Amino acid sequence: MMKTLLLQSDELETAAAILRNGGLVAMPTETVYGLAADALNGKAVAKIFAAKGRPMDNPLIVHIAELSQIKMLVREFPESARKLAEAFWPGPLTIILPKGDCIPDEVSAGLDTVAIRCPAHDTARRLIRLSSPLAAPSANLSGSPSPTTARHVMDDMNGRIDAVIDGGECRVGVESTVVTLATNPPRLLRPGGITLEQLREVLGEVVLDDAVLHPLQNGQQAASPGMKYKHYSPKANVILLKGTEEAFLRFVNARNDGTSAVLCYEEDKPELRLPYLSVGKAEDYETQANRLFSSLREADERGYHTVYAHCPETEGVGLAVYNRLIRAAGFEVKDLEK
Ligand code: AMP
Ligand code: MG
Secondary structure: OOOEEEEEEEOOHHHHHHHHHOOEEEEEOOOOOOOEEEOOOOHHHHHHHHHOOEEEEEOOEOOOOHHHHHHHOOOOOOOOHHHHHHHHHHOOOEEEEEEOOOOHHHHHOOOOOEEOOOOOHHHHHHHHOOOOOOOOEEEEOOOOOOOOOOHHHHHOOOOOEEEEEEEEOOOOOOOOOOEEOOOOEEEEEOOOOOOOOHHHHHOOOOEEOHHHHHOOOOOOOOOOOOHHHHOOOOEEEEEEOOOOOHHHHHHHHOOOOOEEEEEEOHHHHHHHOEEEEEEOOOOOOOHHHHHHHHHHHHHHHHOOEEEEEEOOOOOHHHHHHHHHHHHHOOOOOEEEOO
């Protein structure tokens, strides 16, 4: 086991030196904490997969500090990419483009494309400037909820990586929106803080990939390999409930068995007769995204066996919350009207 350093945001020189030497550093971003390695060093990137237990066929996102860095990483930089970058970078949007020759196979997992993002987090961008473009998936053990604090990272990664930079709580709380420009029309592969509606305002037509809302059918190819895996799951069994507010309250209140809890909205609180974790108001999708993963981790810390949750709306950032929760629940939705 290696010793994992806990660094503060003013110790970036130490973090950059680790990265230049092929080590692993978890860094704060505005979405979730990322587990970073030098994106141009295949051996360093391979360590990310080992530390997380991540399947090797799941490609990584390369993080850059400014738009000018993208030119060396991609083979083509179309007008549509320039428009997206202008509208949403720095920010929670990942753009997939044909990959440049310098991208190691470990990053692209053998695909001929590469995913690029410019994060809107000062610490992350300063670290990139001091080192290099950084390949970084979420800094959790593969399959578990993504980390939104340095403590979450330590809970999963202590002894497995060189350092964690403590940058406080992440603002967005779910991973970036992923859109591919390698297909025509562009395709949304993963919803996040930048919404489908916002992408359509800039690009016109954008297709919602099937895998965002549904499990892949047997034999169906994953456009985004990450979406085929069960994901974001706490140890507790997560069950989504679909139906009216009355039906929801009646159902969960009948399950005050000491091992169950509810991922609820603020409005539910006065009516609940069992333990709960509130993710925010029913219509406040941003707050729900922000609290989702930390609530799932807290449910495990409190030792619940089952967590019931509302089946979220799919508009705006709600689509990102739905996409994560439905995977956390292994696509199990209980229709209370039936
Ligand atoms: P994570 O790093 O855990 O936030 O996951 C990155 C996501 O981006 C995964 O769902 C990957 O499958 C997806 N991704 C990364 N690179 C590509 C690519 N070149 N083509 C399609 N999807 C990608
Ligand atoms: Mg992840």
